[in-house]
Each structure stands twice: as structure tokens, then as C-alpha cells.
Amino acid sequence: MKIRDISRMAWEQVKRRKVVTGLCMTGISIGCAAIIVALSVGQSAQVYVTEQVNANFKMDEITVSPGGGLPTNGKSGGGGGGSGEVNENLDPGKLTDQKLKIIQGLNHVKAASPFHQAGYLQMVTIDNKISDVQVVVADLQKLTAYDHKFKQGGANGQLGSIVLNHGATLGLIDLETRQKLFDQMSADPFNQELYQQYDKMATVPTELYRKQVQIQAQDYSSTTPVFKLSSPLQISGILALPKGMDELRSSYEKIMYVSPETAQQLSKELAFDNSTTSVLTLPPEGSYNSITVKVDDVANIKPVEQMIQKLSLNAQDNLFQQEMLKEQFDMIKMAALGIGVFILIIASISIIVAMTMSTHQRRRQIGIMKVLGANMGQIRNMFITEAALLGLLGGMLGVAFSYLIVMGLNKLVGSAGDGMNFFIPAMNLPVGISFAIMTGVLSGIYPAISASRTDALTAIKRD
């Protein structure tokens, strides 16, 4: 018997027995929708949390630092002079320019560049607004290789030009207002209104593109406040707000990117004569304290990391964050799958009952077919195909249900103001439909065997 004929006959029966079809489809569709929605909610939550983690911990980046080893004669890590003597023979763990070039040439490495956190300083605008910023020494031309996007302008190779991130343009307040608010908060630390006011002020944007700012340093070793202002710095570009980060959170992350040359200039300008430490912490010239390596794919993180470690350097990734999340979400997904399968088992009972009833009602038809030469296998296959078809139709209805449920969930979450978005990954659809068909087939086995064992003569005579 050809598959086409079996399918056609099964389809005719499914069309003809509308009540049985409707009952079975409803049962299966609920189970199928439960599986799809449960898996999708788990995956949506995983994507959401992963995005959040990625915003803070880049999964495709490796942070490389010196590998330790023998001490050097240079002043690495200290002083602002940058006069450390590079001697790789004596300190094989040193992160040198030469090693940076090797890393940049490794397979799967998209970019490798130093990102040196030189310290926190005050940024002062021309109209005397002040904000605390973190000064990061980096190759400004390579910022875009690290997923940074420019909202305005871009990197400029000129000495004294800088790039600000989005957070650095927020919450610039004049000194007097700022001091007044701080005093009020100190006097009344439990006043929520003051905190709300502070948060509000912290997210007020200031137009800084192509404006000039200065860096202000304070000599904390002096008994009286001594300040020094740098020469004006030109803001050549402003980075866009990273995806998944809101304004308030970005206001806590204010970064000023400066080139190594500008950093050296600032270090000189802001050095206090009587101080032993510089306001900017810079690595010795020709070597780095930290570089960030961007890899083309998360899957290649480990091999690249191993190559870097062969250079006697420390390499650290953020994959452990992802692995930790994966374990948690695997558990959630398994639980969701379990719930869906449980519902499908319940649904399968309705199919067994409906199909068995259908078999009984069709005993005469089965008898005729057997008299006409249908064997047990052919009768069994017809019923199993019918059950599989019911499973398929139930699965398709389940897909439609799952989209409706996810739409409802998104409306619910959207109205609650949360940024989470539920979605159904395409892979979940065949998974749900496969489960539905499998349920149909498994539920159809007993009725099919029962039908195939129907005695032709008795079936014809009894009705």
C-alpha cells in the first residue's frame, strides 16, 4: 500500500470525523504549545540575561595581563614616567609591544589593543560643570573594533583629542549645585526625594561634541587643597549608549578615552612637584599592564587563550559567566520540557480514548477492508498514519497557540515596564511539532493494533 494512499485515506477520515479530530487536536495542541512556550520562555530569559551579562562582560573578549615571572629593573606599574626598561630575557612574563603584535597576528583575533585604566579624575567644562570620569588609555582608532559605536563624530589622531562614552555626557552639574545637593544628602541621608533628585540630575545630558574640556587634578598629599588644570582637550567623538543599557546605569559609567600620547601629555601637565605619585597611572613605555583581545567567535576564545598563555602571559575570559548561566538555564529548560511532556501525556490519553472509540465505530469498515485483502500491517499503518496526522494538525494548532501566548506574555511584561522580550526561536517549532507527532503516533499504537486484530467476519456481521 502506497504512502500516498495511506495518507489520503487518513486525511479523509480526519476530515470526516470532525469531533474526534477536534478533541484530539485540542489535546495535542495544548501540550505542544506548552512545550514551545516553556522552551521559548526559558530561551528568551536566557538571551535577556546573556545580553545583560554581555553588556558588562564581553564574552568574545580576553583580558591579557603580564604573566609575572622574574622581577625587572624597570619601574613597571609605578610612577608616571613610563621609563621602565624592557628586558624580556629577564622577565619573560612582561606584556610588551612585541607580544602585542604577535597577538594581533594570531588566527581568529579581530583586534588586540591596550585599554589601560589610568585613574579617576574630574572633567571640567568651559561653563564650569564638573563630572568624575575614568580615564582610559587606548588606541582611539580601534574603539569601533570593540563593539563601540559613535553617536557623534569619531576618533581623531590629533594630540589632545579625546572620546567620551555616553555616560560621560550625563549628569554634568556646576560645582555649587553639586556641593549643595551633597550637603543636603549628608544631612538627611534617608530622604528619598533627594536621591530621586540626584538620579534625575545624573541623567541630564549635556551637548559636548566638539566642545573643549579640561582635566582637574587635586594634590591629596598637600594639607591645603591644591588643584591643577590640564590644557583644553577637544572632544572629537561621543559613543552611543550600549545596547541593553539604560540611561541611569550608563550615568554610573563615565569614561574618557585618551590616546597614549595625550595620556603622556596629561601626566606631565598634572604632575605635582612635591608629590611622589602621579595622578595618572601609566604603564612603562613599550609595555602594557593590560590589553583586550577581541576574538571573531566565542568558540575560538579558548584556543586563542591557549596561544596567549604560551607567551607567558595571563589570559582571562568571561566564559565562566556564560557557563554558569547555561547550567542554570539548562535546568529551567529541562523543567519546562518536563511540564510540556507531562501535558502531552495527559493529552495522549484523550487521543487513545478517541481513537479507540473511532476504531470501534469503524469495525465494519475495517472488516470490509480485510475481506477485500487488507492485511494487519496495512490496517495498522492506516490508523497510525491517522494518529500521526492528528498529531501534526494538533502540533500546527499548538504553534499558533504558542504565538498567541507569547504575544500575551509580551503585552503583560511590556505593561509592567520590563525590557524583557519573549520570542519563539525557530528551532522550537519543529521540536514542538515533533513531540506532537510522536504523541499522536504513540497514542495511536494501541488503537491501531486493536483495529488490525479485528476479525473481518465478526466486524461485518455484528454491525
Added chain:
Amino acid sequence: MLRVEDITHSYKSGNEWTSVLHEINFSVKKGEMVALLGSSGSGKSTLLNLMAGLMKPTEGHIYIADQDIVKMGENKLAEFRRKNIGFIFQAYELITSLTVRENVELPLVFQSVSPRARKAKALALLEQVGIPDKADLFPSQLSGGQQQRVSIARSLITEPSVIFADEPTGNLDSKTEEEIIGILLNLNRTMKTTFIVVTHEYKVAEQMQRIFTLKDGFLVTESQAKPQADIKLQKEPQLETQTEVQVEEQIAEEAEPQTMVEVEEQLAAGAEQEAVEPVPQTAGADEDPPAEEPEHQTAEEADPAEGGKP
């Protein structure tokens, strides 16, 4: 072509065994058209079901095309039936969800014949039985006679070695009965198909080449084979269906059909008829024997095809 050897069949009712058929022996040649004649409870339908492989006898052998169907397992029997046996039922037994053409094609579906080939064959057979224009209708849209024609076409589509017809005219009026018997006779003549027709009506049986008469489970008589030329061929089947009024008028005009008593009298009077077996009275022989699971079956349930007859 068909050989029945020492067939005995009995069933258990409570603690007692009831015999239905007693050492039946006969054979049918290829292309013959024979009647199994008998009254209700004579065992003719049981014998037909045994020959069609729908039941297993208690003892004996049934050979069709030199193969003993009694020894065959269910699946082999299904395959054998598919290729060698055609069946015409009293109540037509068409599948209501399928069209006329699809009903006729059905046996070929189980043989995995291509849709195109089986469609062509089904249409040709529908034309042969006189209802080419009904191919796309459903059985419920046809009269009884037309449904039986569909059933005949269906039985022929696999070109079987033998066709068993169980009271093929039992549900039909006299006019339609004539048409159906006419079709069967013509098919037998033109296609050389072997027919075994179960009937309780002598006027149907007498049109066949030979008559086997059963009484109380015994094969009591076997009439001489009629030469083919002597068989009264019916007029060609009428394509036009009569109206109900016409049919009723015709029935009223026609004489009452012969009863089995009259038939038996006729047979007894026939000088050349030969008794095959003695006719002992057995317990429960008047009852119609069930096919299987006799413990919970009434005689009528066991053989409804015969149970409703006069």
C-alpha cells in the same frame, strides 16, 4: 479450481459442540458458475465464509488454485484473498466515505497499484456493469441495485480466480434481482470468472450451471452441470433506473418467489439428482450456526445474512 475436501465445522455452545457442516466434498471448475442453495440455517453462508478464508474449518481442506487456504496464516491469507478472491455481499458493504470509483479501486489500493492504472480499470468496470456515469457519486446517492453493481465491479477489479457472492440479490426487488443476476451471468460468460453464489432462492440458483443444495449442514444434492448454451441468459442490464412506483407495480405483478419447501419438492422429484450425503437430524441443526465465539452469540447474530430471509 476450487476443491472442498471433507470440510466439517462445529462450534461450542456452552458445554456442547454443535455441528454446522458435515464432511462436505465438492469441486468447482475454472469458469464455472455454481449456486449454493439452502434454507436459513443450512450452513451455506458458513461454507462460503470458509471458502473465502474468513473462517477456519474444524476439519478438512479447501484448495483454491491448488493452494490449501486452511493452512495459511492471517497475513498470507489476506494476500491470497487480495489476489485470488472477490467478494460480493448481500448488503453491498461499500465504504460510504469513498466515491463509487474509489470503492471499486479499493482492492487495488491494497496491492499498491498506481492511481492512474486503478482509475482506468475502475472506470472500465463501472462501464461494464452499466453505471459509468456514477463514478464520482457516493454510495448513499445510489439505489440498491446500483450499489450492488459497484460491489460487483469492486469484486472484479483484481481479476480474481473466484468470486463469492453471498445472497447478491437478497436486498433487491425482483426486477433489480434479474438485472444483477444478468450481469453476473454475462461476466461469467465473457470474463470466464468462476462464481459461487449463495442463495436461498431456487429461481436464482437455477440460472447457474450447477446447484449444490445444503440442508442441516449436509450437502444433500448436486445438480448436473448445465451446458453453457442452456443457461438462460438475462437481458442486458438496464442502464436506466426505474422509479419507485414502477418497481412497486412490478413487484405486485410478479408471482411469489418459490419457498424452500417447493424447491425441495422439485429437487426430490428430479430423477437424475444424486444424494451426496444422508440427511441425519442433528441437535441444533435448525438453528443458524454462528461463525465464531459461539458462546455468546445467538443464531441470528452468527449469520444475519440468512437470519432475515423467509
